Amino acid sequence: MRTILHVDLNNFYASVECLYNPALRNKPIAVAGDPANRHGIILAKNMPAKKLGVKTGEAIWQAREKVPGLICVPPQYDKYLRFSRAARKIYYRYTNQVEAFGIDEAWLDVTGSANLFGSGREIAEKIGQNMKDELGLSVSIGVSWNKIFAKFGSDYKKPDAVTCITKDNYKNIVWPLPVGELLYVGKATEYKLNRRAVYTIGDLAARDPQLLKLALGRWGLILSDFARGLDTSPVRTIDERSAIKSIGNGVTTPRDITNADDAKLVFICLAESVAARLRENGLKCTGVEITLRDNTLYTITRQQHLPYPTCYSEDIINAAMQLLYRNYDFYAGKHLRSLGVRGIDLVTADAGIQLDLFCNAKLDQKEKLAKVVDQLRNRFGHNAVLRAASLLDDALRINPKDDHVIHPYSYFR
Secondary structure, three states: OOOEEEEEEOOHHHHHHHHHOHHHOOOOEEEEOOHHHOOOEEEEEOHHHHHOOOOOOOEHHHHHHHOOOOEEEOOOHHHHHHHHHHHHHHHHOOOOOEEEOOOOEEEEEOHHHHHHHOOHHHHHHHHHHHHHHHHOOOEEEEEEOOHHHHHHHHHHOOOOEEEEOOOOOHHHHOOOOEHHHOOOOOHHHHHHHHHOOOOEHHHHHHOOHHHHHHHHOHHHHHHHHHHOOOOOOOOOOOOOOOOOOEEEEEEEEEEEEOOHHHHHHHHHHHHHHHHHHHHHOOEEEEEEEEEEEEOOOOEEEEEEEEEEEEOOHHHHHHHHHHHHHHHOOOEOOEOEEEEEEEEEEEEEOOOOOOOOOOOHHHHHHHHHHHHHHHHHHHHHOHHHOOOHHHHOOHHHOOOHHHHOOOOOOOOOO
């Protein structure tokens, strides 16, 4: 039987901030975005703030209604990434099977480490002590025979705890809890399950998998396995890279987007980032997807296939604008506040494609131009080469490739 750990760095962003400013340690603090750029939400909070009711994802003004003295600090991703890498080095002492799940969580398969370091609980306790002694951070660790229940264990008791979920106790610990506590059961799925009298994880485990498939499709079977402890997915090794299935960027704009011309300025910036990252990874996309969120927070996602694979921003911009024109109407009071662009259905850059008679020369020109632009930006910075259109509005001139930290980790990779 496997021994899987799930390690969760407690209140990670806020804990790192307290290390750099110990005077904040016992005060309610939150790491929050910049309200001036409409990123004014709580990204993380420490335990004193959590005990007073501050929640991750809520607006700063809502948090301050609960806690008038809440101290908000801006995120410093370079520091968080440095601590995340240091934590991973500690994990590697115990196993080479370490799989990140975001910047502050990871699964470890320590099945083969028992003879060297002891049981799963003993290894978890050693990792917890290493974290305190070397990084000044606390962790919650779940120990189980599969990834899902190990993740459940790290969430079960916080902070600074080790929870073992075994085949002897999982029905008493896991099954009585609300079905929404299970990994990948969001609000929409929870609502569908509740309508079918599935309220707890135990209810989900007891339900016929084929009935769940009728209600939820493939997800029904997957969640049924999760609830019954039947997950067998492996923990990846150090050097194993998952296939990249899509590359995208999104942004909440500093002001509302009220017309297609402004939307195009944002799409230009986003598409340049997507195209550059495609080229960095030796990939091309055969489709483009856009995400639009308006000022009522209503969100739509639309996609289209491309006539040929591409890693050039012009093709991505054109496809994004076509999707915008077909699927969104600007009218009084209905404005966009968030836009995203994603290259989908990726293929390798050297994959053979069928071109028309007059297309080849244009592609050669695009390739040469893109290569020169990449070289200039790598040497002198992103702003060394800008499209003239991006100078029309300073507020909408963004650099998502460098300014936005993206952690594209998913359980299903």
